[in-house]
Amino acid sequence: MTDRDDPTHGEGRQDDVDGADRSGVGGEAHSQLALSGFSPSVPAAGGATLLERPLPPTMEIATGFSTRRVPMGLDGPFELRGGDRLDSGGIAFDLAMDWQPALMRHVVMACDDQRVCGRDWFFLPATLLAGPPGMGRTHIARRVATAAGLPHLVLDASDERLARSGAAPDVPLPLPPLVGMALTRCANPIVSVENVDQADAEVMALICRLVDGRVNGRIVDAGLGAVLDLSAVSWLVQSTAIDALPRTLRDATVRVDIADPDGQDVAFLVIDLIAEAVADFGLPTPAPALVELIVRSTVRQHGQPYRQTSVAQLYSEITDRLSRGGEPSPF
Amino acid sequence: MHNSQSGLVDVGSAPFVPHVSRSDDGRSSVSLLRRLPAGSHVAVWTHHCPPRAAKALCAWMWKMPEQWPVWGRIALRLGDEVVEPLILDGAAAAEREDKERERKARQEEKERRRLEREITLYVYDPKSKGPSLGLQRGCDDRAFWRMSFTEKWERDRVVDWLRWQKEEFNEFDTFFREHGALELERLVLAGMRQAERTAKEKGVSSSGRRPLRFWRGER
Numbered sequence: 001m002t003d004r005d006d007p008t009h010g011e012g013r014q015d016d017v018d019g020a021d022r023s024g025v026g027g028e029a030h031s032q033l034a035l036s037g038f039s040p041s042v043p044a045a046g047g048a049t050l051l052e053r054p055l056p057p058t059m060e061i062a063t064g065f066s067t068r069r070v071p072m073g074l075d076g077p078f079e080l081r082g083g084d085r086l087d088s089g090g091i092a093f094d095l096a097m098d099w100q101p102a103l104m105r106h107v108v109m110a111c112d113d114q115r116v117c118g119r120d121w122f123f124l125p126a127t128l129l130a131g132p133p134g135m136g137r138t139h140i141a142r143r144v145a146t147a148a149g150l151p152h153l154v155l156d157a158s159d160e161r162l163a164r165s166g167a168a169p170d171v172p173l174p175l176p177p178l179v180g181m182a183l184t185r186c187a188n189p190i191v192s193v194e195n196v197d198q199a200d201a202e203v204m205a206l207i208c209r210l211v212d213g214r215v216n217g218r219i220v221d222a223g224l225g226a227v228l229d230l231s232a233v234s235w236l237v238q239s240t241a242i243d244a245l246p247r248t249l250r251d252a253t254v255r256v257d258i259a260d261p262d263g264q265d266v267a268f269l270v271i272d273l274i275a276e277a278v279a280d281f282g283l284p285t286p287a288p289a290l291v292e293l294i295v296r297s298t299v300r301q302h303g304q305p306y307r308q309t310s311v312a313q314l315y316s317e318i319t320d321r322l323s324r325g326g327e328p329s330p331f
Numbered sequence: 332m333h334n335s336q337s338g339l340v341d342v343g344s345a346p347f348v349p350h351v352s353r354s355d356d357g358r359s360s361v362s363l364l365r366r367l368p369a370g371s372h373v374a375v376w377t378h379h380c381p382p383r384a385a386k387a388l389c390a391w392m393w394k395m396p397e398q399w400p401v402w403g404r405i406a407l408r409l410g411d412e413v414v415e416p417l418i419l420d421g422a423a424a425a426e427r428e429d430k431e432r433e434r435k436a437r438q439e440e441k442e443r444r445r446l447e448r449e450i451t452l453y454v455y456d457p458k459s460k461g462p463s464l465g466l467q468r469g470c471d472d473r474a475f476w477r478m479s480f481t482e483k484w485e486r487d488r489v490v491d492w493l494r495w496q497k498e499e500f501n502e503f504d505t506f507f508r509e510h511g512a513l514e515l516e517r518l519v520l521a522g523m524r525q526a527e528r529t530a531k532e533k534g535v536s537s538s539g540r541r542p543l544r545f546w547r548g549e550r
Contacts, residue, residue, distance in 0.1 A: 088368040096407065098346075108368075264397070268404050275408035288416040291405065 056081050057120055059187050061178075062226040070226045074178065078187035080232055082122025082148040086111040091122060094147035097272075099265035102256045103129075103140060121188055122148040124234035126211035128250065130242050131258035134310025136269070137238045138192050140258065143272065144236075145190040146279075153180040155207075158195035163202035172223025175210075177233065188232040196249075197241050204246060211235040212252040270298045270318065273311070277319040286322055294321055347375070347403035349392035351385050359385035361392070363403055363414075376406040376414050391422045446470035450500035452493055454486065462486040464493065466500060466507075476507050478516050488541045492523040495548030 062074035069075060085091045092108045110124045124144065129137045138154070145152035155162075155176050162175070177191050193207060209215050210230060217231040237253055239245055261269045274291060277283065286294075298314065309317075346366050353359045359382040364372035380388065392399070398421075406414040446469030453474060455463045462483045465474030480486040496503075507515045523543070530536035530546055537544045 089373060093365075093367065094407070096346075096404070264400065267401055271401070271404045271408050278409070285409065285412050288413050288420070291409065291413055292417065295401075 054084075056083060059229070059232065061181065061187050061229050061232075062221075062224065063229075065225045065227075068225065070224055072174070072178070072182040074174075074182055074224065074226065074228075076185075078181065078185055080121030080188050081150055081186055082188065083114075083120035085148060086115045086120075086122065091144075091147045095143060096268075097140070097143065099261040099268070100140065100256075100259055103258070106254060106256050107144065121232065122150060122234070123188055123232060124190070124236070126213065126235040126237065126253040128237050128239060128242060128245075128253040128255045129258055130239060130255055132240055134312065135258045135260065136311030137236070137258060138194070139273070139276070139311050139315065141190055141192040141236045142276065144234075148190070150234075151180060151184040151186050151189040153177045153189050153191045155191055155193045155210075156195055157193055157199035157203055157207055160200050160203060163200075163206045174221060174224050175219075175228075177230070178221075178224075178228070181233075188234065190234045190236060193235060193237040196237050196239050197244065204249070207237070208246060208248045208252060211237060211249065214252075266299050267295050269311070270295050270314070273315050273318050274322065277315060277322055281319060281323065283322050290322070290325065294318060347399040348372070349389050349399065350374075351389040353382060353385075357382070361385045361388050363392075363399065363406060363418075365403055365407075375403055376411060376418070378415060378419070387426070388419075388422050391425050392418070395421075443470045448501055450497075450504060452490070452497075452500070454490055456483070464490055466503060468504070475504070476512055476515055478512075478519070484540045488543070489519065489523055491541050491543035491546060492526050493519060495546070496522070 056079045058077035058079050060075055061078050062070045064070045064075055082091065085094070091111055092104060095104065095107060097104060106127065107124065111122070114121065114123055129140065131137065142152050153176070164170070164172075177189065181187065181189055193211070196204070196207060199207060209219060210233075213231060216233070217229045219228040219230055221228050235253075237249070242250065242255065271291070274286065274294060278286065298318070348364050348366065350362050350364050350372075351359055352362065358379055360377050360379045362374040362378075363376040365375045366372055378385075378388070402414050402418060405417065449469035450466050451469070453465050453467055455465060455477075457463075461479050461481055462485075463477050463479040464486055465477040467474040478486075478489065480489075503515060503518070506518060526546070527536060527542045530542060530549075533549070535546065535549065536542040537546075
């Protein structure tokens with residue numbers, strides 16, 4: 001499956017629309033979702049009223065088993081963000097990874113679907129990012145999150161503790177994305193599911209439930225004592241061995257093959273990595289000459305064939321050079 | 332889409348395009364526009380400057396289409412602070428290079444003209460061919476006019492006269508351009524014979540096959 005023409009995908013989209021009734025994003029749960037609208041008008045100094053930016057819609061991502069409040073305020077309103085960037089000049093415009101045509105098509109169609117359905121937030125159907133390690137899948141996930149104005153979270157599927165019940169005296173912990181969601185109060189983060197190829201059977205079953213749009217609106221978390229609605233989360237599952245994954249996971253996701261940048265696209269990737277490193281480490285804006293130097297030397301060093309170096313290594317080298325003002329590492 | 336020369340230009344599917352526009356206050360602005368899927372454009376970088384500078388800057392940008400996506404990417408990711416010096420410094424460096432290139436071209440043209448006026452007489456003694464003489468411009472690597480002989484002494488007889496005509500070489504060149512090689516040969520031979528007669532009358536000619544052998548260009 002590489003795009004939404006796949007029959008399983010069409011089914012997934014129908015479930016999504018229908019899912020409004022069961023996921024808390026519509027139907028009876030409409031009261032939980034402040035479906036857009038402007039914030040209250042604020043009187044201006046001269047007596048006129050100023051309209052503020054529309055507030056993002058919200059939803060509740062947890063419903064407690066009892067009247068007891070769910071920890072971390074998970075039963076409170078969580079924002080659904082990215083709705084202001086769904087148009088053609090928004091997320092896809094900012095992402096601009098033209099060397100990943102399948103991904104760009106996937107993102108553009110996701111934005112179109114959200115806009116057409118009147119869902120004023122960003123949502124990417126669960127995606128299987130296919131390709132060998134080092135092709136920059138986490139970088140892609142972070143770029144998508146940055147373009148959509150969403151937090152990016154990581155779920156390491158090789159951690160077998162994910163699926164443990166946590167019998168006493170162990171304390172059952174909430175799923176990793178929930179902590180990040182609670183901290184950011186965002187109901188629709190981008191979650192990178194890493195090392196899914198190393199997941200054991202129990203964790204794999206959990207991952208399948210999390211990414212499956214038909215069931216991820218009612219995930220039971222016994223530790224929290226709540227039913228979770230993770231249907232607005234955009235799951236990006238990274239795999240190097242697609243065929244070895246369970247069929248349920250493959251059917252629940254849209255496969256997007258990651259391509260290697262080529263020619264001038266390597267320079268674009270390097271520019272993206274420079275911007276990412278500057279933002280990640282709070283580095284000062286690099287001098288134009290330094291940017292030019294890094295781009296030229298990296299393209300010359302890693303240009304053809306590009307796959308000699310992983311994106312993570314490239315990012316590390318660029319960060320190193322930026323933090324030392326362009327001087328190459330003595331080692 | 333118009334370029335800096337106001338001519339219609341097909342920019343194909345280029346995602347970024349330089350553009351110059353003029354405002355009512357007489358100032359101009361150069362922008363790097365990004366094409367949106369809807370067919371409209373949005374400026375990712377803009378620089379305000381006087382009209383002449385804007386035109387020159389945009390003209391330079393139009394010469395470098397391979398750089399448009401790189402500048403656009405840097406503008407999107409790192410902002411004006413990085414892309415502006417890259418473009419402006421690049422344009423300034425290109426302007427300096429252009430001026431230096433023009434200066435060198437002018438100098439080379441001047442030198443070429445000087446060498447063109449510097450004509451040298453050569454004699455040739457090829458192994459398998461007959462002897463010859465030739466006139467060669469300083470800017471060329473071969474003679475523009477060549478006169479061949481059967482015997483060496485014939486060639487030397489002409490050289491005895493021609494070697495003292497350096498000041499006339501440029502006129503010979505002009506004559507050659509106007510009338511061709513054969514007419515120039517006739518002119519040279521006529522001049523040689525005239526000089527031989529005059530030398531004989533003055534009693535300064537030599538005997539034998541080369542009357543002007545010891546002649547030193549006396550008029």
